[in-house]
Amino acid sequence: AVTTRTPVAMEGEIHTGLKMVDIDGFDLVVPVASPSRKSLQTKEVKKTLTYYKVIDSKDGCALLQLQPVTNFRNQMQVHLTQILSPVLGDHLYSSRVGTVLGEPFLLLAEETPPRTQVLDEHLMQKLRLRQQVMFRLQLHLHLHQLLLPDGCCSSRALLVAPPPPFFLQTLRHLRLNLPSM
Numbered sequence: 033a034v035t036t037r038t039p040v041a042m043e044g045e046i047h048t049g050l051k052m053v054d055i056d057g058f059d060l061v062v063p064v065a066s067p068s069r070k071s072l073q074t075k076e077v078k079k080t081l082t083y084y085k086v087i088d089s090k091d092g093c094a095l096l097q098l099q100p101v102t103n104f105r106n107q108m109q110v111h112l113t114q115i116l117s118p119v120l121g122d123h124l125y126s127s128r129v130g131t132v133l134g135e136p137f138l139l140l141a142e143e144t145p146p147r148t149q150v151l152d153e154h155l156m157q158k159l160r161l162r163q164q165v166m167f168r169l170q171l172h173l174h175l176h177q178l179l180l181p182d183g184c185c186s187s188r189a190l191l192v193a194p195p196p197p198f199f200l201q202t203l204r205h206l207r208l209n210l211p212s213m
Contacts, residue, residue: 033108034172034202035117036126036151037136038094043085046111049077050104055145060124061106062141063114080104082111088208093120093155095208108173114138120172120202123149159205170198 049064049072067077081101088095094117098108109125112118116136118126126149130139148167156162161169178191195203195210203210 033096034120035094037117038089039115039117045083047081050080051077061110093206121169
């Protein structure tokens, strides 16, 4: 993932409960810091876990390696928002990170509807973008490797997908280095 902010910790784990909520007609994922036993039993809330590691960072942006342990809709986008490092091109959840005097903070998820991502002017210049076309910016979250476990008929398999051209172009503009594969 390419993020618009570098996480405070260079690696770590993000674990929180997640649930689906209707916000202004959108089915969105919201974090639940302390889910009740009942909400977990009824599966209204699911405990989720994602490990992350900063691969490279420059000028406040970062390239992160993510390893989700659980699977919940938009889990990685919400988790990165929780650590104040939204994914570039995330027009659903990035609006939950506000800024006052250059310092990021979390807004209440239930009160923050989706909107086109807003980037600071310095980042817009590096990406050679204008705010008028930001709605076209694609989500910079790429499944690079998938390890399929042993099955009844086959052994483990590793599937590898190279990053798409738009992703690589963004890395070049931001001068972020992808490790050799």
